[in-house]
Amino acid sequence: MNTNRQHIIVIGAGPAGLEAAATLGAAGYPVTLLEKENHTGGKLKSLHQLFPGFRPAYEVQNYLDGRLEINVAQVITNADVISVTTENGKHKVILADGQSMNGDIVLIASGFQVFNAEKKEEYGYGIYENVITSPDLEAKLKSCDPLTSANGTTPRKIAFIHCVGSRDQKAGNVHCSRVCCITGVKQAIEVKMQLPGAEIFNFYMDLRMFGQNFEELYIEAQQKWGITFIRGRVSEIGENMDGTLQLKAEDTLSGRPMKMNFDLVVLLVGIVPARQTLAIGKSAGLALTSGDFLAASDAQLSPNKTTTDGIFITGTCREPLSIAETLTDARAASVSIIQYLNERQKKSECI
Amino acid sequence: MKDWGYSILKGRQIDIENNDFSISRFVAQHEPSFKWCIGCGSCTATCSAARLTGFNPRKINLLIHRGETTNLAEEISKCMLCGKCQLVCPRGINTRNVIQNIKRALNNCHAL
Amino acid sequence: MHFNLFVLPFTAGMIILSLLLTYRYIKWLIDLESGDLKRIGSKILSIKTLKALREIFMESLIHRKVFRNNILLGYMHMSLAFGWFLLIVFGKLETLFYTGRQANEIYYPVFFRFFEQNPHQTGMLIIFNAVMDFLLLMVLSGIVVAILRRFRPGIAGMKKTTKHSLGDRMALAALWLIFPLRLLAESATAGYSGNGSFITQPFGNFMHLFLPLQQLSIVFWWMYSLSLGAFMISIPFSRYMHIPTEILLIFLRNWDLKTNENFTGFSEIEVQSCSRCGICIDTCQMSSQGKNNTAQMVYFLRDYRYKQLQPDLTDNCLLCGRCTAACPVGIDLTQQRILQRKKNAFKLPQGFHYLPVNQPSGEADVIYFAGCMSHLTPGITLSMEKIFKAAKVNYLFMDRDGSVCCGRPLKLSGQHEAAKKLVEHNRQQIILSGAKTIVTSCPICYKSFREDYHMNIRVLHHSEYLNELIQKKKIAPLPSGKSVVFHDPCELGRGSGIYEQPREVLNHFAELRPIYQEKENALCCGGSLGNLSIVPEERCAIQKATAKYLETAHAEVIATSCPLCKKSLAQYSDTPVKDIAELVAASLTVVAENPKILKHHKVQEMVEIV
Known part of the structure; x- marks a missing residue:
């Protein structure tokens, strides 16, 4: 049996799926890339600029699309995977329209979903017009239209609320979503660039600036852009008669409650496991992490392998990751798959 | 050693090595979620009493963990037990029972 | 004079029980609230006493409510209680008939068959004998169910039975033994003397085939008397005091x-x-x-x-x-x-000195008190304001900027004295406003206002108020055609008896779906402020289970009328959870001024939005 005839199915054409499919394709494997939307790119497509360097998101998208075109023969969009089953070492991927296909290897790269901010009613998303989420703001920034409040006026005071749905037992998410802290810093600067006269406040519990140049950007936000960071989680938002918002928090560093009015409030919503990923994981009998992400068989040594032979995972379906980390992870997963197939090949030759 | 008088004044220092942690232990034993606090301050932000007086549930929790319990009885009696803090707490701490057990611990001290 | 030594355990038990009961009854009556004795005096000769007798018959003897819970469980309780009661009554009648005397030794009816071994039974005595045997059979059948149920609770419709303490289990054993021993004793006597009836006689005859009953029967009578005595002495110290x-x-x-x-x-x-x-x-x-x-x-x-x-x-x-x-x-x-x-309330200083003593400015007909929790559910407060405006009500939002708790959470925790301070504060503020009606969105505040505030002001929960506005045609929600299931908040439903008003409101514009456990039997959302020490995981389990239960109605919306219930259920429900105020506000149009507006084509669009 020729190694290169081992068929690999990649589920999800976001950054992780695209990079992995291209890498595996370049290594000579026949790859089928399935995407439930009618376009590739996943949530990267809705991003404006990437942190920490403000690189336009389309540059990365173009790079990924370019690699895909050269290396992968089969890309199927509108392919909505609902389950994966295993029989005699072969994996069967079943689509919502009833179609199915078989593969020797399945790589799940189905990504995440953003936390539904309506679940935190005290923040009034979906109730107050001037409360938006970070993806909403990203879309506004991407559109290049001037940023306004709901009534069309230019907002003068803008608040960013960190950890909405992350590190929140009540919301069922104990985990840290990792990317929202730096997204909050990035978006605050982007808004300030557009509206130099605006006052911007970020309300946080802890700031986790772990990545390269993250801390630098945080310092820049304070020093160059005059953005104020307040250590205190917002407990609730009220609406004034004129549609502006009243926000309550404790300034925990000074130990006193505060009440502030804002024209626009941005909720930095967290990364949560996608429902559909959970369903796929369940159908394939995969283990889950305590936070309901897809679990690796070994967190240190084989983070992309699952407990089921031949099924691999990459990207944010297994934990919250930035774009850069996702691409690295996708390449790691590809190497992991190639090694796995090589070993299987050797074993079968011995027999 | 000669005391030049430059060390931290007694009243200033959080003397964590010599403080009495009996209240902290009592509360943690009866309401384990007392230990879960990450100090985000949403409890104080929403607290009805905190807007009218110096009451600060986050700080009370922290200070008890440090063994600092001066004026605790007076502070804790400001709580109306309405439970808003419990609803906003991201860690799901049973804040009302924490308050209740602080009171119980103090009550037991008074009885002795 | 009928006497045998074996009557002593029973007689002693009876005397001790009577003395203890008398002592306790007197003590309780002394401990009644002042005014209670007067109340008894004024009611004792009224129809209420007859009602009480009827209730005693229906509940203490027949156990109607237990029957409603489960037929077998009801039968078990009834056969034991009513059967035993009839045994006593007919036993007494039997001796009355037999001796023609009213006064007998207290043990005489109990051990009648021992003392009267006359085999030449007359007509009436045959009937009495048969009745007594039948009643014994009835009680015994109840005991069989009781024993079976102890090991297999499911047969009487229960998932779990009570786990009893040692003393209670001993009393239970004595109780279970009484009637089988009575059967043995009476049958044994019948076996050699022939004074039994359709159960005891054949059973006695059977035993007589291989047992020396003449000598043995006295042992059974002793055991019967002992079990009776033991049970009676155990009554004041066990759960059987309930009888x-x-x-x-x-x-x-x-x-x-x-x-x-x-x-x-x-x-x-x-x-x-x-x-x-x-x-x-x-x-x-x-x-x-x-x-x-x-x-x-x-x-x-x-x-x-x-x-x-x-x-x-x-x-x-x-x-x-x-x-x-x-x-x-x-x-x-x-x-x-x-x-x-x-x-258990704490003897600690009360610290509400900080409460503000502002005179609220402005006059209003209606005061709206959202309640603490409603500040975390802006969907409710915003909807209420929208409705007030639509109905053109002159209202004041009392706790718009924040509130002082109504006091009920403190009271639920047993801190009545502290609660009173908050009650007094809010009460003053409300009375000073001069409003005639106070509307609240929180069932906890509502119950507190109604029961603890003693104000000369109408107190309404918003579900009542909305119903009133609709009936007075101040607002007219447009039919949405949506299916809704209603979750009764504990403090509003069981706590305050408000079941119909929210349903009437919903019926105006939605298709209300019934669900098995509703109204008095509604589940708790788990968010209750009543429980202080529940562990968070258990609270979540209850919240989740209730949300999932409500989803079984397959309604498009889960409606409730409490901010706490809303928050609890919304966490775990895939179906949207809305307060009825939100549903009303979303389906609103004013008809008070222009009834024709209903026919306006824009109405259709609004229905779409809803």
Whole structure:
């Protein structure tokens, strides 16, 4: 049996799926890339600029699309995977329209979903017009239209609320979503660039600036852009008669409650496991992490392998990751798959 | 050693090595979620009493963990037990029972 | 004079029981709330006493409420209670008929068959004999069910039966032995003397074939007497105290006595009336969804009676009132729990000196008091304001900028004195405003306003108020055609008896779907402020289970009328959870001014939005 005839199915054409499919394709494997939307790119497509360097998101998208075109023969969009089953070492991927296909290897790269901010009613998303989420703001920034409040006026005071749905037992998410802290810093600067006269406040519990140049950007936000960071989680938002918002928090560093009015409030919503990923994981009998992400068989040594032979995972379906980390992870997963197939090949030759 | 008088004044220092942690232990034993606090301050932000007086549930929790319990009885009696803090707490701490057990611990001290 | 030494255990038991009961009854009556004795005096000769007698017959003997719970369980209780009662009555009648004398030794009817071994039975005595045998059979059948149920609770419709203490189990053993021993004793005597009836005679004849009954029967009579004596002495110290106490309770309750703010002799009577049937175990969501099998009312009252009550156990109750609704004895269990908490109240300084003494400015017809929790559910407060404006009501949003708690959460935790300070503060503010009506969105505030505030102002929950606005045609919600299932908040439903108003509101514009456990039997959302010490995981389990249960109605929306319920259910429900104020606000148009607006084509668009 020729190694290169081992068929690999990649589920999800976001950054992780695209990079992995291209890498595996370049290594000579026949790859089928399935995407439930009618376009590739996943949530990267809705991003404006990437942190920490403000690189336009389309540059990365173009790079990924370019690699895909050269290396992968089969890309199927509108392919909505609902389950994966295993029989005699072969994996069967079943689509919502009833179609199915078989593969020797399945790589799940189905990504995440953003936390539904309506679940935190005290923040009034979906109730107050001037409360938006970070993806909403990203879309506004991407559109290049001037940023306004709901009534069309230019907002003068803008608040960013960190950890909405992350590190929140009540919301069922104990985990840290990792990317929202730096997204909050990035978006605050982007808004300030557009509206130099605006006052911007970020309300946080802890700031986790772990990545390269993250801390630098945080310092820049304070020093160059005059953005104020307040250590205190917002407990609730009220609406004034004129549609502006009243926000309550404790300034925990000074130990006193505060009440502030804002024209626009941005909720930095967290990364949560996608429902559909959970369903796929369940159908394939995969283990889950305590936070309901897809679990690796070994967190240190084989983070992309699952407990089921031949099924691999990459990207944010297994934990919250930035774009850069996702691409690295996708390449790691590809190497992991190639090694796995090589070993299987050797074993079968011995027999 | 000669005391030049430059060390931290007694009243200033959080003397964590010599403080009495009996209240902290009592509360943690009866309401384990007392230990879960990450100090985000949403409890104080929403607290009805905190807007009218110096009451600060986050700080009370922290200070008890440090063994600092001066004026605790007076502070804790400001709580109306309405439970808003419990609803906003991201860690799901049973804040009302924490308050209740602080009171119980103090009550037991008074009885002795 | 009929006498044999074996009557002594029974007689001693009877005398001791009578003395103890008398002592306790007197003590409880002394401990009644001041005014209670007067109340009894004024009611004792009224129709209420007849009502009480009827209730005693229906509940203490027939056990109607237990029957409603489960037929087999009802039969078990009825056959034991009513069967035994009839045994006593017919036993007495039998001796009366036989001797023609009213006064006999107290043990004479009990051991009648021992003393009267006359085989030449006359017509009437044959009937009496047969009746007594039949009643014995009835009681025995009940005991068979009781024994079976102990090992297989499911057969009597229960998931769990009460776990009893050692003393109670000994009393139970004595009780279970009484009637089988009576059967043995009477049959043995019948076996050699021929004075039995259709059960005892054949059984006696059978035993006579291989047993020396003439010598043996006295042993059975001794054992029978001993088991009776043991049981009677155990009554005041075991759960069986409920038998004599419940009767007293029914009288007092019918004479309008109840447990109010203080633990009185009446409260003690309520405690002692608990039969530990265990019906409250299955209704308790902390048992069915959580893992708590120690804090249910049956155990709570037992621990109190045996002076082993721990504060943690007292605190660990949702105060949802489901057990109170289900209790066949009708004990106000929720209030019992609160009063025990009150006994544990802290003797610490009260610290509400900081409460502001502002004079609210502005006049209004209606005061809106959203309540603390409603500040975390802006969907409710915004909708209420929208409705007030649509109905053109002159209103004041009293706690727009923040509130002082109504005091009920403190009271639920037993801190009545502290609660009073908050009550007094809010009360002053409300009265000073001069408003005639106060509307609140929070069922907890609502119950507190109604029961503790004593204001000369109409107190309405917003579900009542919205219903009123609709009936007065101040607002006209447009039919949305959406299916809705309604979740009754504990404090509004069981707590305040408001079941129909929110349903009427919903019926105006939505298709209301029934669900099996609703109204009095509604589940608690788990968010209750009544429970202080429930562990977070158990609270979540209850919240989740209730949300999932409501989803089984397959309605498009889960409606409720409490901010706390809304928050609890919304966390776990895939179906949207809305307060009825939100649903009304979303389907609003004003018709007061222009009724024709309904025909306007824009209305259709609004319906779409809804």
